[in-house]
Structures are given as structure tokens and as C-alpha cells.
Amino acid sequence: MTTQLKICGLTDPIMAAEAIVQGVTYIGLIFHPASKRHVTLDKAIAIAAAVHDAGGLIVPVFVDQQADEILDIATAVHADFVQLHGPTAAAAYSMLTAQYPCIVAQQFSQILKLDPQRDYLLYDYEEPGSGQPFDWQQVTLDPHYRAFIAGGITAETIPDAIAHFYPFALDISSGAESVLGVKDLDKIKACYDAVERSNNE
Structure with a gap:
């Protein structure tokens, strides 16, 4: 399986579009107000338009928002997927599935009736976006x-991550930044190049 790349937490439309041009497939938009990568809805709409024009896919990321808010935002940005963290957001899952495939934090997979043909599991450190890795040896991916x-993946650790998990996609945030909360196109390209090299080995 060829691993794809998602870059999460972009806040600039031009950079987001350029990331797609560089080979990134998914752009994650953070709607958690406590995050340094949080975007307003107006900015998110502009980023989403630029990403879609460049041929990429938009994934709004929610942490404990209510279902109505999630649906309103997902509709406004023409979301391709919805990513859910936290019990409140996870509880909104059943209201979203008619419209969007969901990327769900793995710890909620046992309490939700996910559809393996439509939905995806996200394996991450307990504090998403912290740049901290989780213990890969303690995790077995659900094969379904x-x-x-x-979780703290960088261009340097991408080969090991792909060799260990053979995942559908890598989800990178801090590993594509030079300054906390600010993406770096050179680092984004380095991540994509590392994914491509691993895919071709």
C-alpha cells in the first residue's frame, strides 16, 4: 500500500495550496480554539478554496465541538473528511456519517459503530499536536x-514509521514547522520526499 501524507494546522491559503502542489494529499484545518494552529472560519474557507483549486482534500479537525457546529463548519469549507477528537466530538459521529467519511481518534473506536469501508482510525499521542510520539511498540493497528x-513524526522518522506500520497516511503537524504553529514549506517538501522514498523502496 502506498502511504499518503496529511499536513495538519496550516493557516495560510498560499502555503496550503503549495503543499498540495508539492505532493501532500490532505490539509487539516484546526478548529480547536486552544490550539496555536486554530483558524477562523473565514480563513478556513479561503484555505479550503485554495486547496481544492490545487487538487487537494480538506479535513477540518474538531476537539469536543457539538454536532451542529461541526456540521456548519464542514459545510462551509466543503469538507472532504471530518476528524474527531474528544468525547463530545466523537458523540457527533452518528450525525456526520451520512455526509462525511470520518477520521476518528483510535481511543473512541470501541464505543462508536464505525464503518471500515468509510471511516479511518487516527493513532496519535494523548495530546494531539504536541509533537510527542507515542510508543509504537505498544500499538497494534486494527486491520479492519x-x-x-x-505523533511527533518528522522527515527523519518517516521511513521508520512507514516500515513499522505501513499506514494509509501519515499525519504531520509540528514535524513540518520551524516555529511552533507556523508551517515551513521546505520541511513539508522534506516530509513528502521522505514518504515517496519509502513508498518506492
């Missing part, structure tokens, strides 16, 4: 679901 792997 396509997996996104996150």
Missing part, C-alpha cells in the same frame, strides 16, 4: 481500518 499515524 485504514490508519492515519500521527
